[in-house]
Amino acid sequence: xxxxxxxxxxxxxxxxxxxxxxxxxxxxxxxxxxxxxxxxxxxxxxxxxxxxxxxxxxxxxxxxxxxxxxxxxxxxxxxxxxxxxxxxxxxxxxxxxxxxxxxxxxxxxxxxxxxxxxxxxxxxxxxxxxxxxxxxxxxxxxxxxxxxxxxxxxxxxxxxxxxxxxxxxxxxxxxxxxxxxxxxxxxxxxxxxxxxxxxxxxxxxxxxxxxxxxxxxxxxxxxxxxxxxxxxxxxxxxxxxxxxxxxxxxxxxxxxxxxxxxxxxxxxxx
Amino acid sequence: xxxxxxxxxxxxxxxxxxxxxxxxxxxxxxxxxxxxxxxxxxxxxxxxxxxxxxxxxxxxxxxxxxxxxxxxxxxxxxxxxxxxxxxxxxxxxxxxxxxxxxxxxxxxxxxxxxxxxxxxxxxxxxxxxxxxxxxxxxxxxxxxxxxxxxxxxxxxxxxxxxxxxxxxxxxxxxxxxxxxxxxxxxxxxxxxxxxxxxxxxxxxxxxxxxxxxxxxxxxxxxxxxxxxxxxxxxxxxxxxxxxxxxxxxxxxxxxxxxxxxxxxxxxxxx
Numbered sequence: 001x002x003x004x005x006x007x008x009x010x011x012x013x014x015x016x017x018x019x020x021x022x023x024x025x026x027x028x029x030x031x032x033x034x035x036x037x038x039x040x041x042x043x044x045x046x047x048x049x050x051x052x053x054x055x056x057x058x059x060x061x062x063x064x065x066x067x068x069x070x071x072x073x074x075x076x077x078x079x080x081x082x083x084x085x086x087x088x089x090x091x092x093x094x095x096x097x098x099x100x101x102x103x104x105x106x107x108x109x110x111x112x113x114x115x116x117x118x119x120x121x122x123x124x125x126x127x128x129x130x131x132x133x134x135x136x137x138x139x140x141x142x143x144x145x146x147x148x149x150x151x152x153x154x155x156x157x158x159x160x161x162x163x164x165x166x167x168x169x170x171x172x173x174x175x176x177x178x179x180x181x182x183x184x185x186x187x188x189x190x191x192x193x194x195x196x197x198x199x200x201x202x203x204x205x206x207x208x209x210x211x212x213x214x215x216x217x218x219x220x221x222x223x224x225x226x227x228x229x230x231x232x233x234x235x236x237x238x239x240x241x242x243x244x245x246x247x248x249x250x251x252x253x254x255x256x257x258x259x260x261x262x263x264x265x266x267x268x269x270x
Numbered sequence: 271x272x273x274x275x276x277x278x279x280x281x282x283x284x285x286x287x288x289x290x291x292x293x294x295x296x297x298x299x300x301x302x303x304x305x306x307x308x309x310x311x312x313x314x315x316x317x318x319x320x321x322x323x324x325x326x327x328x329x330x331x332x333x334x335x336x337x338x339x340x341x342x343x344x345x346x347x348x349x350x351x352x353x354x355x356x357x358x359x360x361x362x363x364x365x366x367x368x369x370x371x372x373x374x375x376x377x378x379x380x381x382x383x384x385x386x387x388x389x390x391x392x393x394x395x396x397x398x399x400x401x402x403x404x405x406x407x408x409x410x411x412x413x414x415x416x417x418x419x420x421x422x423x424x425x426x427x428x429x430x431x432x433x434x435x436x437x438x439x440x441x442x443x444x445x446x447x448x449x450x451x452x453x454x455x456x457x458x459x460x461x462x463x464x465x466x467x468x469x470x471x472x473x474x475x476x477x478x479x480x481x482x483x484x485x486x487x488x489x490x491x492x493x494x495x496x497x498x499x500x501x502x503x504x505x506x507x508x509x510x511x512x513x514x515x516x517x518x519x520x521x522x523x524x525x526x527x528x529x530x531x532x533x534x535x536x537x538x539x540x
Contacts, residue, residue, distance in 0.1 A: 001293070019287035022296065023271070026289075027372065028425040029299035029418075063426050102297065138408035138437060143423045148299075150420035153413045155298040156333050167408055167437050 004088035006080040006110040008071045011087050014111070022105045029150030030064045031104025032056040036200075036237045037270075038099045038112070041085055044270040045237065047074050048200045053103055056146040067108035077101070080110050098238055104149065119239070123263070126233075126243030126256055129174065132223065133162035137172045137195060144172075144195040163226075163248075170194055171221045177234035177242070178202040180211075181221060182258060184228075187214040190221055201235035204269050205262065212261040226250075233259040240266045274358035276350040276380040278341045281357050284381070292375045299420030300334045301374025302326040306470075306507045307540075308369045308382070311355055314540040315507065317344050318470045323373055326416040337378035347371070350380050368508055374419065389509070393533070396503075396513030396526055399444065402493065403432035407442045407465060414442075414465040433496075433518075440464055441491045447504035447512070448472040450481075451491060452528060454498075457484040460491055471505035474539050475532065482531040496520075503529040510536045 003014050007021075025031035034049040043049075050072055057066035070076060081099065085091045091112060102109040136153060137144065144153075154175040157164075163179065164172040173179055173196035180189045180202075189206070192198045205216050226232075231254040232244035243259035245252055273284050277291075295301035304319040313319075320342055327336035340346060351369065355361045361382060372379040406423060407414065414423075424445040427434075433449065434442040443449055443466035450459045450472075459476070462468045475486050496502075501524040502514035513529035515522055 014290050015288060017289035018285060019289050019292060019296075020284050022289060024425075026292065026296050027303070027370075027419065028421045030422055030425050033297070060422075060426060062429065063422075100297075136408060136411040136413050138406060138411075141406040141408075143406050143426075148420075148422050149297065150418075150422035151298045152300050152330075152333075152418050152420035155294075155300050156330060156413075159332065 002088060002091055002112040004084050004091060004112070006084050007107055008067055009076055009080045011080070011083050017109070021107065024063075024065065025102070025104030025149055029148060030060070031102060031149040032064070033103070033147055033149060034101040034237075036099050036101075037240070038081070039096050041082070041093050041095055043078070043081060043099050045200050045204070046077060048203065049101065049237070050074055050077065052147070052198065052200065053101060056148070057103060059142075059146065064104055065106045067103055067106055071108045072103075077108075077110065084110065084112065102149070115238070122239055122242050126245040126259060127161070128246035129161060129163055129232075129244050129248065130246070131160060131162040132165050132248070133157060134165045134169070137164045137166045139166040139168060139170070139195065140193050141195045145192050145198060147197055165223055166194055168220075169223045171223060171226065172196045174234060177236040177239065180205070180216075180233050180235060180262075181226070181229045182214060182231040182254070183221075183225060184230075185214060187211050187216045188219045188221055189216070191218045194220065199235055200237050201240060201266055204266055205235065208265060208269065211265060212258055231255040231258045233262060235262075272358060272361055272382040274354050274361060274382070276354050277377055278337055279346055279350045279378075281350070281353050287379070291377065294333075294335065295372070295374030295419055299418060300330075301372060301419040302334070303373070303417055303419060304371040304507075306369050306371075307510070308351070309366050311352070311363050311365055313348070313351060313369050315470050315474070316347060318473065319371065319507070320344055320347060322417070322468065322470065323371060326418070327373060329412075329416065334374055335376045337373055337376055341378045342373075347378075347380065354380060354382065372419070385508070392509055392512050396515040396529060397431070398516035399431060399433055399502075399514050399518065400516070401430060401432040402435050402518070403427060404435045404439070407434045407436045409436040409438060409440070409465065410463050411465045415462055415468060417467055435493055436464055439493045441493060441496065442466045444504060447506040447509065450475070450486075450503050450505060450532075451496070451499045452484060452501040452524070453491075453495060454500075455484060457481050457486045458489045458491055459486070461488045464490065469505055470507050471510060471536055474536055475505065478535060478539065481535060482528055501525040501528045503532060505532075
């Protein structure tokens with residue numbers, strides 16, 4: 001993480017932040033975060049990220065103390081971001097990397113990190129998904145529809161990257177991304193009550209309605225239907241669309257082209 | 271929270287703690303905590319709390335960086351606790367209240383707070399449980415068997431205090447306590463894979479084998495069986511045993527005596 005951050009719009013050094021200013025976020029995971037791509041100094045889909053953050057805060061009004069409303073306005077966040085990039089030579093006004101907003105205890109923390117070393121490789125060559133995790137997602141669990149600081153469940157599985165299944169054997173998501181599957185001539189993604197995170201890129205694709213000529217639909221997907229997938233990709237706000245070239249042992253070479261088309265669509269929308 | 275804390279055995283002021291020293295704990299809820307009663311300067315069931323903490327850390331070795339082993343030794347924690355109580359006149363060597371251990375990012379944080387204002391009232395008069403939460407616990411979910419900083423799911427419901435049910439309609443726990451039910455002439459508590467936290471007091475009672483002449487057993491309890499309960503109490507490390515005088519609308523006056531007997535047993539064991 002870079003050493004320059006902003007708290008409620010004011011630029012700080014990371015080392016100035018005190019644990020006691022984020023007590024509920026720290027001790028109870030009572031806060032929410034948004035991770036987004038910054039390209040040449042411009043945050044991608046910032047309005048959508050802030051809208052989701054506001055939704056999560058509103059849904060937890062009694063137990064998560066959100067930052068002041070004015071601090072959550074897109075213009076205010078853009079200004080804070082610009083001030084951080086200017087203040088830190090390691091960032092700079094043309095910074096490309098990852099921005100992160102963390103909200104809790106009445107504060108909005110803006111921080112930055114570099115793209116991960118394998119970012120380019122994932123974009124070009126995709127990845128494989130080799131396992132499922134069938135013990136901890138429950139259909140309709142709303143706690144998994146918010147990107148909260150109570151993130152251990154995802155963090156624990158970040159390396160292995162399993163496909164989470166609910167108790168009905170339906171596909172939900174992977175630890176850091178939504179899942180899209182080409183089934184016949186339709187692009188299917190699980191509904192949010194699978195449950196899965198209502199991802200920003202997922203939302204962009206559902207609103208677009210079509211990707212590479214395929215209609216995009218929300219639909220429960222049982223594990224057994226993964227055998228019928230012709231192509232598959234993952235979406236999140238940093239990787240945008242990442243091809244799944246091998247899905248539970250099956251090779252899906254068409255995923256690369258589909259992910260690339262999807263990425264172009266997302267980039268033009270963002 | 272009191273202003274004096276210890277980190278890996280060294281006494282600090284709370285305001286000296288920096289967020290950047292707990293990055294994974296803060297940003298990903300990647301850490302664990304233990305809350306325990308301190309009576310006249312003595313922590314109750316400390317060895318058991320530290321054993322559970324070590325178990326949770328061992329089960330998450332790849333993603334939670336625990337403190338050095340020597341810091342987790344009971345003698346080391348007792349010493350740190352003693353140093354804190356001496357260093358802070360507001361605590362003092364005869365402190366009675368709540369101690370908390372938080373482990374993550376290679377650190378063990380020891381902090382203190384007062385007993386909640388309604389502590390005495392709960393001990394004397396018990397409480398009612400009026401609702402269930404039937405959407406977010408899944409049978410066998412191991413993530414709920416650890417007391418992690420990813421605690422929003424519990425924190426969100428702390429006020430309402432519902433009984434969590436799994437997808438089979440079985441009773442699991444309440445947000446901050448295990449549940450014991452007198453069913454006929456047996457005292458029943460749900461198994462840890464319901465799931466529920468393997469609570470320290472729960473463990474003490476299971477090991478004791480009998481409470482007030484009733485054998486204590488782990489057994490799945492369907493919601494419908496709550497109607498047959500003659501008495502009910504909650505256990506956790508601060509309240510020890512709290513009577514449930516009203517359970518989903520039914521009055522259970524026998525709970526008060528049973529909880530009191532249970533508390534005596536726990537206090538003599540601790």
